[in-house]
Amino acid sequence: MSPESSSRPTPPDGPSRFNRRRAIALLGGGLLLLTVVALVARRGGDGGAHVASVEPRSPSGGSASARAQGRAGAAPAAEAGEAVAGAPRYDATTCWKDLERFNEGVSIDTFREWAAPLLVSRDPLVRMYLKERLTELIGNDAGRAGQVLEWTRDAGPKEFKVFAMALKDSEAVHLPEVSRKMLELGMDAALEPERRAGVLSSLDTQKQLSPDALAKLADFAKDPASGEAGWAAARTIARVMKNDHERSANAAPYLDKLLNIGTQSLDEHVRYMALSTPMETAPVLDASATEGFAKVLTTEGSPDGRGAAAHNLALSADRAKVLETFARAFEPEQDVCVRWSLFRFSARAAGKDALPVMANMALVDPRFQPTYQDFERIYASGVVDFERVWLALADQDPYGCLHRD
16 A cells, blocks of 8 residues: 555556557467458358357367467357358468458558457457557547447447547647547447446546536546546546646646535545545645645545545645644544554655644544554664655554545
């Protein structure tokens, strides 16, 4: 558990960007691509929609599917298409050449048709390759981005993920007309919540959000009917805040909206998303944000939300205010994990100067006596940096808060 972590970590990010050339090399090296050969061969043959499944034969003579039966990524026969008895066999070299032909020959107009058989595979490397190739095809072209965005309306689940991720990583996503259309689609009540959530999540690579876009996302996140898409809207605000803060040290407008969501949404999961994600950016709180998070300590019903507020308050510019707030909140707080947050983040906020407040907390709750003595010993040894203090603790999870449900 790191010094910045709360009792519950925030949801992980999506898959990291994968180098397309590496994906091609790995796929060409013998991964199970059930339909790559048939894809190109059939296109030049009878032109029919049916694509026969084929298997690369291993150097030892065994089929790839026999070797891969235990792999979770192998495509089931029902998805791969009808198994054809006596179908031609292809070695890895042939599969590699056909993958290269797909890679060089596919265009934005043929991509959806050509990629459909490949999406039968459950191998994540196949989907990652397709995402990378589509990202390149979109480039910085607003028209192509709009075309792919329209595909997301009726795409199947696997297609949708590839399309949304490709849009998210494209250069075109930063064009105002593209981001505006994506926001409009994400707000479209005619789409199911999961699809709206995916579209809104594709906006989280934006360098910044305009005041209008920020307001729309925040209002949508607070809407009780938004559901999963509201959760995604709050996360998108937080991720763009991180991008903008790294670029311009500007977090105030985003933090204000996240606080509004965290105190006004009726959905506990949305509130927690809004209250916890500022930890990833770690902005210094101004007076307004300090007051807002201090209010959360006394009004938020979720212990996780109160713990997240304590974490954020530890970075306030007004350290005296934070210590006073933590001291006042500790005694009425009944959850030991929130008390642990108030206790340790007092040290993060004020360092050695927090020891008197922490000593009083340990008097209120004797369970904290051993931990207080540990902090006191470390500070007495001359260590003052909070990260080093944290790493020197005898036990960083003394109250079992790290993995609680």
